Amino acid sequence: MTIHHPLTLAFGLLGNIISFMVFLAPLPTFYTIYKKKTTEGFQALPYVVALFSCMLWIYYALLKQDATFLITINSVGCVIETAYLAIFLFYAPKMARISTVKLLLLLNVFGYGLMLVLTLFLAKGEKRLKVVGWICLVFNLTVFAAPLCILKKVIRTKSVEFMPFPLSFFLTLGAVMWFFYGFLLKDYNIAFPNILGVIFGIVQMVLYIVYKNAKKVLMGEPSKVQELSDHIIEVMKISTLVCPDLTPVVLQPNDIDLIEIVLDPNNIIKEIKTEETKEDMDDASTKV
DSSP: OOOOOHHHHHHHHHHHHHHHHHHHTTHHHHHHHHHHTSOTTOOSHHHHHHHHHHHHHHHHHHHHOSOHHHHHHHHHHHHHHHHHHHHHHHHSOHHHHHHHHHHIIIIIIIIHHHHHHHHHHHOOHHHHHHHHHHHHHHHHHHHHHGGGGGHHHHHHHTOOTTSOHHHHHHHHHHHHHHHHHHHHHTOHHHHHHHHHHHHHHHHHHHHHHHHTTHHHHHHHHHHHHHHHHHHHHHHHHHHHHHOTTOOOOOOOGGGHHHHHHHTOHHHHHHHHHHHHHHHHHHHHHHHO
16 A cells, blocks of 8 residues: 555545535535425536546546545545435426436446446556546546536626535635645646636636626616506506596606606596586586
């Protein structure tokens, strides 16, 4: 058994702890799904890719040997990601459920099985380890990039509802730990993708900070405008009933307060009653 540098053990242990927290970061998302009984706009892709990545790293660690930290955390990751996907499939709409099952079969069953067969029969010894290492490197990049699939949605809607901050934060922190772990082991299959992992994580956190309050502004303003618009429309309807010959006036923003006073329904009703009283008095005088 190889004796590693104390820092390597420290970063490996911290990497396990933080990665475990990364796996738990989506819990608020799935609690929301459970409470609302729907997956809403959430996507299963990050969890499918994360599960596939865990499976690959376990295979790589078994080939590499003496990689206990990789085996432990990725075994836990497989269990947690499987639980997330089970919840997603249970609450997802029919079309989302079908597409998720197709993705699981394509990537995690046929894709992983094909890779396993090819590397076992077409590569031997050190070559097999290098091939699997490169595959792990590519898919580790995909794990970090998977949450980026919703960045377009965040920018378009100016809402971070579907991009949880805890996930981005712990992904970044975990990437730092695994980078140093791989660097000290001189295993660049582990170190290199975590450089991009740090970059991707920072981008997500910056977007979260930029758009975290934008939703309230966007949802509040149209609501007020709609209420004001509905109020003016109702006032115009009442005025038209009272005075059919009234010529419509084009409303200006600065005139809203004045219009609300002039066309207030209560005032109109009072005027109607006043007119009725006058008519009654005229009728009475006529009879007399």
